[in-house]
Amino acid sequence: MTSKVISIVLGGGQGSRLAPLTETRSKPAVPIAGKYRLVDIPISNCLHSGIDRIYVLTQFNSASLNKHIKNTYHFSTFSTAFVDILAAEQTPKSSGWYQGTADAVRQSLHHLAVHEFDYVLILSGDQLYQMNFDEMINQHIEKNAEISIATIPVDADDVPGFGILKTNSDNLITSFIEKPKSGFESWASEVSDEMKEQGRVYLASMGIYLFNRKLLYDLLETTDVTDFGKEIIPQSLSGHKVLSYQYEGYWTDIGTIPSFFEANLGLTDNIPKFNLFDKNHIFTRARMLPPTKISATMVEQSIIADGCIINATLIKHSLIGIRTRIGVDTTIENCYVMGSDSYQTLEQLADAKEKGIPFMGIGDGCKIKNALIDKNTCIGDNVCINCGDKLPDGDFPTHTVTDGIVIIKKRAVIPAGTVI
Template sequence: MTSKVISIVLGGGQGSRLFPLTATRSKPAVPIAGKYRLVDIPISNCLHSNITRIFVLTQFNSASLNKHIKNTYHFSSFSDAFVDILAAEQTPTSGHWFQGTADAVRQSLHHLSVHEFEYVLILSGDQLYQMDFDKMIQAHVEAGAEISIASIPVHANDVPGFGILKTDSDNNITEFIEKPKSNFESWASEVSPEMAAEGRVYLASMGIYLFNKQTLYDLLNGNDHPDFGKEIIPQSIHTHKVISYQYEGYWTDIGTIPSFFEANLGLTDEIPEFNLYGNKPIYTRARMLPPSKISGTHLDRTIISEGCIINAASIVHSLVGIRTRIGFETNIESCYVMGSDNYQTLEQIAHAKEHNEPIMGIGDRCNIKNAIIDKNCYIGNDVTINCGEKLPDGDFPTYTVQDGIVVVKKRAVIPNGTVI
């Protein structure tokens, strides 16, 4: 069945809520778990579900994402598999950029027309989950549905942040409301006994849609509505057979700095909700990096990526990304250090030390807590970051603070002795 499916991964808008991580890259290109990019999650889910024809739609800050896709996803010349970038473009029939999720797909339909397919699976590029789409497709076909929406049971206090579905006993969606703030008690749906016992009785849309080909074409060409969640889906419920496919595994929408930070640090739990260590790996760019070298460091609940050189005193409840250097007597707690795109040479390191300048990575005798260190940062010796009271929100030349989390900006230089 999956051979009849084409998948479209939406690259997202400007990603302002993830600033400054999205200052120079799109949301799907943001590094996650030390070695992956967010876009690797939906693509890996597709490949594990035997969906091998994938388009990634991009618009804002797309150069980094384009490079990652080009360097990562290669298939045999004898296969029809592909992961292709579809960048926003001006054409004789469309003179504007993507105006929303539905408009992005509408403007890209002519690229799909050269392929044979019956179903279109539309995914977000900024979510963390592991899902077998083949089961969703089978449920769609068996129900005779025209549209299927993946949904996840949530608690009442989560309802205002989601589009909420109301279903009948056959999983047909009878009503849809976008992010209700109050008076939504009557929107509870039938869920599994396990979910009901946890109080998760409201079905939230996961932003994962499966359309019959003709249904998608009819809906998109029949109007100019720009968005699936706000316009296309709510209107389709009354004119088409739209069903809910309930998913009860781990899923999180990484749309803000706190949710991004929590999702990454959650990977360090003894039994994380998102399993990196199963039999279905997350695919990403293959790098020929040496093993990490660690000397005299106390490690606890910490993930260390490849190619690191670490001499820290302690690293606790943290992720350390590729090619990270960390100096002597440094303590790091509850941090995501994204690492570096390259190594400095020994000559460059010697020159920096001779001129009392930071080297790429984290220097000696630093104390860093509750921070995200973006890629290619230069943090000097004796630097303290957020080890006191919770800092107020603010944006500064080399860092941003959101909800007490300090985000050191990409390529920032933090001089010796700095206190944040």
């Protein structure tokens, strides 16, 4: 049935909750796991599910995302498959930016109209999960649903952060409440015994929607609503058959710095909740990088990507991204180092040394803890980052502090001997 489906990945808005990672890139372009981008997650889920016609909608800082999509997703000349960017554009019918998730899809409908499809799968670009959409699509068709919403059971502590849905015995959604703070005990739905044992009896919307083509066009072309979660879904419950597809696997919304940091470091667990080594691997840009070279370094519970040159003393519970250089006598603990987009040439290294500028990467004798180091940063020798008491939140020229996590900004230069 996936041949009848076309998918739309929502790139999100300005992504201010992920700042400073989104100062120069859109949310879907943020690097994860040392070698991928966030947008690779929903696209990979689609491709593994047989859905190979995919649009990615963006409007903020889309240049790096455009480049990644162009360099990554290539298909046979004789195939109808594609992954294309749809950036916000002025048209005779619309002269403004996307005003919300529903408005973004509305402004893109004329691009979809040239294709044959019966269903539209709408996905978020900032979530980490592995899902076979075949099951959701088959249930949608078998139950003659008009809209299906992927839901995940959550416990009472998580309820205030989600839109909560109430279902009946046929998995039809009967009511919706947006991020209730209290008095939601009656909103419990029927879930599996395993979920009941964990106290996860409330169904939260995952922001994954499957629409019948005709209904989606009718809803968007006859109204001026701008958001799916806050308007389209609640307003559709009374007049349309809206089905819950209950998902019980790993899923997390990584729209904030703490959740992003935790999700990435969670990949280093012995048995991670998100399995990078599953047969349904993540697709990303193919790079012809050399293998990583490690000298006299103790590595504990860490992931190290391709093309690194590491002479550190200790790397513990950390994720080291592509082309990272780490000097001698350096310790890295509880960090995500994103790496670099290129190597410095011998001439560039000589010039940096002459000018007293740190090399790209992390120098000698550094101690770095609880840090998120963005790409192409130059950290000098004997730098100490986050090695003392918890730092207060704040934004500075070279770094930001959020919930005790130090984020070194992209292309920041941290001079030798600096203490943060």
